[in-house]
Amino acid sequence: MKLISIVVPMYNEEPMVPIFFERIDQIIDDLSHQYMFEIVAVNDGSKDKTLELLLEVQKSRPHLRIVNLSRNFGHEPAVAAGIKVAKGDAVIPLDADLQDPPEIIPALIEKWEDGYEVVNARRATRKEDTYLKKTTAKMFYNFMTKVSGKIKVPANVGHYRLMSRRVVDEVNKLPEKTRVLRVEVPYVGFKTTEVVFDRKKREAGKTHYNFKSMFDLAINAIISSTLSPVYWPLTLAFTMTGISGLSLFIQFILFIINAANNTLLTRVNHPLWLTINMILLIGSLILLVLAVIAIYVGKTFNESQGRPFYIIDEVIEAKKEED
Ligand code: UDP
Ligand code: MG
Numbered sequence: 272m273k274l275i276s277i278v279v280p281m282y283n284e285e286p287m288v289p290i291f292f293e294r295i296d297q298i299i300d301d302l303s304h305q306y307m308f309e310i311v312a313v314n315d316g317s318k319d320k321t322l323e324l325l326l327e328v329q330k331s332r333p334h335l336r337i338v339n340l341s342r343n344f345g346h347e348p349a350v351a352a353g354i355k356v357a358k359g360d361a362v363i364p365l366d367a368d369l370q371d372p373p374e375i376i377p378a379l380i381e382k383w384e385d386g387y388e389v390v391n392a393r394r395a396t397r398k399e400d401t402y403l404k405k406t407t408a409k410m411f412y413n414f415m416t417k418v419s420g421k422i423k424v425p426a427n428v429g430h431y432r433l434m435s436r437r438v439v440d441e442v443n444k445l446p447e448k449t450r451v452l453r454v455e456v457p458y459v460g461f462k463t464t465e466v467v468f469d470r471k472k473r474e475a476g477k478t479h480y481n482f483k484s485m486f487d488l489a490i491n492a493i494i495s496s497t498l499s500p501v502y503w504p505l506t507l508a509f510t511m512t513g514i515s516g517l518s519l520f521i522q523f524i525l526f527i528i529n530a531a532n533n534t535l536l537t538r539v540n541h542p543l544w545l546t547i548n549m550i551l552l553i554g555s556l557i558l559l560v561l562a563v564i565a566i567y568v569g570k571t572f573n574e575s576q577g578r579p580f581y582i583i584d585e586v587i588e589a590k591k592e593e594d
Pocket of ligand 2: 366368
């Protein structure tokens with residue numbers, strides 16, 4: 272029987288733990304004659320009783336595996352840790368708050384059985400999201416589509432998706448430490464399709480995302496998929512060099528005319544203009560040099576962040592019955 276891993280990051284999800292397992296149990300029961308399941312719950316340094324509750328849940332659910340991180344690392348690292356520990360033939364990361372409805376898991380699996388290696392769960396609606404989140408998300412995905420070139424980062428696909436074992440192995444093999452799953456999976460490629468769903472309200476508890484964490488996610492996503500921002504100063508430098516060059520040229524012509532015809536253009540050919548032009552020219556040259564350096568720094572930065580993205584304290588498996 273094929274094994275399906277459900278990876279769920281949990282940070283202070285005390286009120287969600289019982290609700291989550293109730294809903295997931297239902298899905299697993301419905302599919303239990305065809306598939307085996309494991310739930311990999313990653314406790315991301317919760318300060319409430321999430322871990323205790325998970326340990327309690329594990330007593331009656333031997334398919335629950337608990338990955339306890341050494342501290343709070345964040346959503347993305349928690350998912351990465353869970354995916355690394357997961358053993359399934361297919362792996363499905365899912366939020367604990369049930370904003371990603373587990374009811375579409377059978378549809379995800381079906382597409383996988385049809386031969387797709389990646390089945391994205393795309394949010395059709397964001398009715399429940401705030402205006403700020405809606406607009407920033409839209410900007411982010413538009414930007415990603417523009418800059419990521421050959422990598423097609425699908426809009427409105429978060430963590431929720433099914434990945435085949437091959438895809439998970441390839442993602443785990445990627446050498447970078449700063450992981451952004453929604454960029455890595457399209458980077459890895461393979462036959463991909465999607466299932467559409469309505470994003471629901473959080474069932475209980477509250478969001479851990481604020482503007483700063485969304486901004487960080489966006490920066491990491493951009494940095495990990497493109498070097499194009501590093502080339503912007505270069506474009507700017509060329510433009511400025513062009514403008515100041517042209518300006519100096521005009522000034523030179525005026526100077527010649529002025530020398531010939533001493534009265535007419537004296538006011539236009541003011542020394543202040545020369546000063547501004549010189550500043551522009553020097554500024555452009557400095558930018559040009561900086562731009563070249565920035566390209567190297569950007570490349571090096573991508574490679575040099577050698578720290579682990581998460582640290583696992585312990586993987587707690589259910590106790591096997593002794594026989
Ligand atoms: N989460 C986590 N570590 C964190 C923050 C969040 O593991 O530092 C988990 C959280 O428990 C939830 C998921 O990541 O399962 C998504 O978080 P949340 O619902 O707060 O994000 P939102 O849906 O508002 O984007
Ligand atoms: Mg949520």
